[in-house]
Amino acid sequence: MEIAWQSSTPRSNISWRRVSLAVLLALAITIAVPPLRRAVALLASKAVLVALSPFAPDIRGFHDLPAPTRIVAADGTPLASLGGAPRRTVRLEQLPKDVSQAVLAAEDADFYHHSGVDPEGVFRALVNNARGDHLQGGSTITQQLAKLNYTGGRRTAFRKLRELLYAVRLEQRYTKGELLERYLNQVYFGDNAYGLAAASETFFGVAPDRLSPAQAATLAGKIEAPEGLDPRRHPERVRARRNQVLRNMAKHGWLTRVELLRARAQPLGVLPETPTGARDRARAAHFVALASREAASLDALGATAEARRNRLFTGGLTVFTTLDVKAFDAAALAAGASLPDTADPDAAIVSVVPGDGAIRVLYGGRDPNRAFDVASQGRRQPGSSFKPFVYLAALRAGIDPRTRLDASSPKTVACNGAPWTVRNFEGEGRGPTTIDDAMVHSVNAVYAQLMAEVGPQSVARMAERLGIEPDEVKDGHCAMALGGLRRGVRPIEQAAAFATFAAHGVYAEPYAVARITDRHHHFVYEHALETHDRISATEAGVLTGALERVVLEGTGRAAAIGRPVAGKTGTTENYGNAWFIGYVPQLATAVWVGYPEGDVPMRHVHGIAVTGGSFPARIFRDYMRQALAGTPVEPLTTASPDALSLRPFTPTTWPSRPRVESPPSSPPLPTASSFPTTSTKPTRATTTTQVVPTTTTTSAPATAVSAA
Numbered sequence: 236m237e238i239a240w241q242s243s244t245p246r247s248n249i250s251w252r253r254v255s256l257a258v259l260l261a262l263a264i265t266i267a268v269p270p271l272r273r274a275v276a277l278l279a280s281k282a283v284l285v286a287l288s289p290f291a292p293d294i295r296g297f298h299d300l301p302a303p304t305r306i307v308a309a310d311g312t313p314l315a316s317l318g319g320a321p322r323r324t325v326r327l328e329q330l331p332k333d334v335s336q337a338v339l340a341a342e343d344a345d346f347y348h349h350s351g352v353d354p355e356g357v358f359r360a361l362v363n364n365a366r367g368d369h370l371q372g373g374s375t376i377t378q379q380l381a382k383l384n385y386t387g388g389r390r391t392a393f394r395k396l397r398e399l400l401y402a403v404r405l406e407q408r409y410t411k412g413e414l415l416e417r418y419l420n421q422v423y424f425g426d427n428a429y430g431l432a433a434a435s436e437t438f439f440g441v442a443p444d445r446l447s448p449a450q451a452a453t454l455a456g457k458i459e460a461p462e463g464l465d466p467r468r469h470p471e472r473v474r475a476r477r478n479q480v481l482r483n484m485a486k487h488g489w490l491t492r493v494e495l496l497r498a499r500a501q502p503l504g505v506l507p508e509t510p511t512g513a514r515d516r517a518r519a520a521h522f523v524a525l526a527s528r529e530a531a532s533l534d535a536l537g538a539t540a541e542a543r544r545n546r547l548f549t550g551g552l553t554v555f556t557t558l559d560v561k562a563f564d565a566a567a568l569a570a571g572a573s574l575p576d577t578a579d580p581d582a583a584i585v586s587v588v589p590g591d592g593a594i595r596v597l598y599g600g601r602d603p604n605r606a607f608d609v610a611s612q613g614r615r616q617p618g619s620s621f622k623p624f625v626y627l628a629a630l631r632a633g634i635d636p637r638t639r640l641d642a643s644s645p646k647t648v649a650c651n652g653a654p655w656t657v658r659n660f661e662g663e664g665r666g667p668t669t670i671d672d673a674m675v676h677s678v679n680a681v682y683a684q685l686m687a688e689v690g691p692q693s694v695a696r697m698a699e700r701l702g703i704e705p706d707e708v709k710d711g712h713c714a715m716a717l718g719g720l721r722r723g724v725r726p727i728e729q730a731a732a733f734a735t736f737a738a739h740g741v742y743a744e745p746y747a748v749a750r751i752t753d754r755h756h757h758f759v760y761e762h763a764l765e766t767h768d769r770i771s772a773t774e775a776g777v778l779t780g781a782l783e784r785v786v787l788e789g790t791g792r793a794a795a796i797g798r799p800v801a802g803k804t805g806t807t808e809n810y811g812n813a814w815f816i817g818y819v820p821q822l823a824t825a826v827w828v829g830y831p832e833g834d835v836p837m838r839h840v841h842g843i844a845v846t847g848g849s850f851p852a853r854i855f856r857d858y859m860r861q862a863l864a865g866t867p868v869e870p871l872t873t874a875s876p877d878a879l880s881l882r883p884f885t886p887t888t889w890p891s892r893p894r895v896e897s898p899p900s901s902p903p904l905p906t907a908s909s910f911p912t913t914s915t916k917p918t919r920a921t922t923t924t925q926v927v928p929t930t931t932t933t934s935a936p937a938t939a940v941s942a943a
Contacts, residue, residue, distance in 0.1 A: 297384060297405070300324060301421045301429060302551030302754060306523055308558040309595075309749065315523045318548035323432040325443045327416040333489070334431070334443060335415060337451035340483040342458060343376040346415065351377035351406035352399055376418050377402040383421060383545055421549060424454055425461030426508075429549055438466065438505045448490065449498040452480040453505070466505040474503060519563050521599030521608035526556045526747040535751070535760040551754035556747050557593035562586065565861035566598040569854045574828070577601075580837050580845065582854055583610035585726045585745075586824040586862065589734040591764065592743030595822065596862070597727065600831060609831050614723035616834070618847065619677045619790075620805025620814040621718040623736070623778055624701065626674060628693040629685050630774050635881035636674075636781065639667040646680035648687040648886065650713035657683040657717065674781045675789035677804060679717055684886040686716035700769045701732040702742060718805060723812075726825040733816045734823035736779055736801070739772035739872060776874025782817075783871055791815060793852035796859045799871045804847030810837045815851035817859070820869040824859060826851040 303318035327335060339346050345353060353375050374382065381401035405414060424434035434454050435443045446454070456476035457464045466473040478499050485495040530536065530547055537543040546552070570582040586596040599608025609615065626636065642665035647656040657679045659665065665678060673681035686694065691711030698715075699705050703724055712719070727745055735742045743766045751760040782801035785791040790804040794815055802817025811834030816825040828850045829837065837845035 297408075297417075299551065299754060300417075301549035304547055304550060304552040304554060306526055306554045306556060308519075308556060308560045310560065311555075312518075312560045314518050314556070314558065315520075317527060318427070318429050323430070324420045325416070325431050327412050327419070329444055330419075330431075331444060331446070331451075333448040333484075334446050334451040335419070336484055336487075336489040337448065337455040337480055338415075338419065338458070339376075340487065340489065341452070341455035341480045342379070344483065344487055346376050347411055349375060351375055351402040374398070375402065377405050377414055380405060380414060380418055380421070386542075422458055423461050423545070423548075424457050425465060427548075440506050447498070447501070448481070448484070448494065449477065449501040450504070452484065452498065453477045453503060456480045466503050467508050470503055477503070519558055519560075519597070520603035521610060522556070522558050522563070522594070522597040522747065524606075524608070525594075525597055525611045526554060526558075529746065529748045530554050530751065533748070533751075533760055552759065553752045553756075554748055555750045555752075557588075557595060557749050558597075558747070559586075559595040559862070562596045562858075562862040563598060566596050566858045567601075569858035569861070570598065571601065572857060573850050573854050574601075574840075580828050580830055580835075580840060580850075581609070582850075583608065583613065583726045583827045584824065584854070584858060585610050585730040586822050587727075587730045587734045587745050588743075589818065589820065589823055590738035590741050590743055590766065592731065592734075592745045592766075593749070594727070594745050594747045596824075597747070605831065607831065609827060609829070610726045612725065613827075613831065614725055615812045615827060615829060616720060616723045616807045617718040617729065617814060618805030618807045618812060619679075619682075619718060620729065620803045620816050620847065621698075621715065621720075621724075622674060622677070622682055623733075623782065623803055624698045624703075625682055625685055625689070625694050625716050626670065626778055626781065627701075627770055627774060628689045628697040629670065630777060630876075630879065630881070631697065631770075632689045632693060633880060633882055634670070634685070634688065635876050635883050636670040636777065637876060638883040639669050640673070640681045640684050640886060642666065642668040642673065642678050642680045644680050646683055648683050650683070650687040651691060655683060655687070655713045671781045671784070674803075675784045677790050682716045683713070686713055688884055688886060691715055697770075698732075700742070701735055702728050702744070703732065704728065718807065726827045729814070729816045730823050730825035733802070733818050733825065735769055736775050736782070737818040737820055737823050737871075738766075738775075740768055740770040740775040742767045742769040772872075773874045773878045776872050777876050777879065779871050780873035780875075783873065786817065790846075790848045791817070791852050793848055794855045796856050796863070798863070798868045800859070801871055802852075802855070804852065806846040806848075807834065809834065810844050810846070811835060813837065813845045813847045813849070813851050815847050815855045817855055819859070819863065820871065821866055822859070822862065824855060824862075826855045826858075828854070 301318075303316045305313060306315045306317065307313055343353070378398050381398045385401045386398045409417075419431045421430060423429050424431075424437070426437055428434040428437040431443045431454070434457075435441055435446055435450075438454065439446065439450050441450075453466065453473060456473065456479065457466075459476075463469070464473050464476055481490065481495055481498050484490045485492065490498065527547070531540070531543050533543065536546045536550075566584040566586075570584065574580060574582060581600040581602075582598070583600060584596060584598040585594065587594055597608075597610050599605070599610040607613070629636070642659065644659035644665070645656050646658075647654050649655075659679050665680070668676075668678055668681055670681060670685060672678070691713055694715050695711035706721065731742070731745045743764070746762055748760070749762050750758060753759050779801050782803055783799065785804070786794050786800050786802055791802050794800065794802055794817055796819075798819060800817050800819050802815055805814035805816075806812070811829060813828045814826065816823070818824065828845055829835070840850070843849055
């Protein structure tokens, strides 16, 4: 609800002089007359009100009571409510005096005597801040209302002055009772409890008019630090703060000595925390959490994190998201059908629209109560699903993917000036293999040689261009060729990167919030499409041709969906993570299978070891068939390497290990001029090779990864 305030008249200089003089005069009087400080301060507050009145800004919208925010899917289907159920409000005249007096004792004991600004409080805050004590605002309840509704929480001198001006206008427009009632209905008490009614129910299970003085003091004391003063986690700290509020109530004559002693002797008596599983859960809970985090980061909702959070949870907004509800249900169904047992590994599924970035599906696992979801937050080693980044770095370096390289195993190469040894599937040996074929069948030995040629930094730069977080690849090392990263990648990053291949090289940042409207249906925010050309359309087309063959004849055959599709499998060492990331022109999807708690071996899941070509590919197939139902079948855009200026290369092996020569009967490495023209549509091979995970030995400080 923040409303910009500007001085727009030639009188602005005079205005600021009057404001400054009024504030300085009030502070001077407060300092100069210690015996009469309180009375003089209140008179000075009246003077400030008079001096600032001509410059007070507009406060339209204040009559709108706080309301929860609705989060809805792309088609308007309700998903969740932020800030609790529709807000129950309290009426000041219906509350026991102890309740409102406890809040006044904790926050602003002189509320009914000043004019919205307390010069003594401002002076006290200035002195404490000058001494190096923690930053204090000296804010009255009226100033806090101004901050909550208009200025936000950024602690600057200009914001403080704007806060004073808004407070003046509120004091002019509303009675003290109306302001206090609004404060009680809006202020945050912690544990997602906005307003006194929600706080009373959350912490004590009673209506606000049944709160005891001790309970009222407990809640009032929490206002200054709603999360820090959590009675369930820090009972002693909360008890001390409660007793401080009770003493202040007695100091102002609001409690007798007997009532004070009785209240201080009472236990806190707060209700135990509601078990997570018993709380109302949003549909697509992990997606809702992602959309909430995204909305809370938007400047359109406020200048500070505090202001944005407050508006998001109390502003009565409607957040329209990108979620496709039917596709989400299909994702959950596909994951549950393949991994039905609670002891099974879990799955994460993310779908992104190529060229746009809209997140159509984010499925974070079978347990919606788990706060952490692998889909948007989990970092997992990608295995061979990282090989497309090496492939693209090689294209950028001018290397033709039809170059034949020796694929025998183990293979030792000179990478980053040191020997690096990798192995194919259980030491499986192969003859000369093209880079394209090594992608199709996920041959480690070939990609080790490719990494040695282009260098880890080139691969790291390519991955970063395609949306992989820089910290994951900044210290590029050789094992990246096979998916060995610092911590790993998130499924949402993989989906967005592969969406770039489908979008002819155009990268779009994934997003979950399409637009936001206020309670009057006025637009507050609308997502602006922002795209970046990361690779050329030809490079994307050449890679797509290879990845289409992965599904037609390689490790990803189980991902076939009855229409043109491209993708890549990935499996890490010890079968700890398994991936399939694939795409059609309209949708890119990443599927991860594993255990959310970490890399737990999946060697015996329903009778098999889990590889990228098993459960992830099957989940992808079952889900995409449903998600794309009714979507027109479109061909993938592929390209021939002949459209690029490419060359073959001859790799070098580590000097201490003799290079394995091709058998005499094998064809020689081709030259650039001898490459045949490649069709833009791959042909199905007459024979297929079943590839299962391999182990890799590496000197790089990263998790070893497998080939599938």
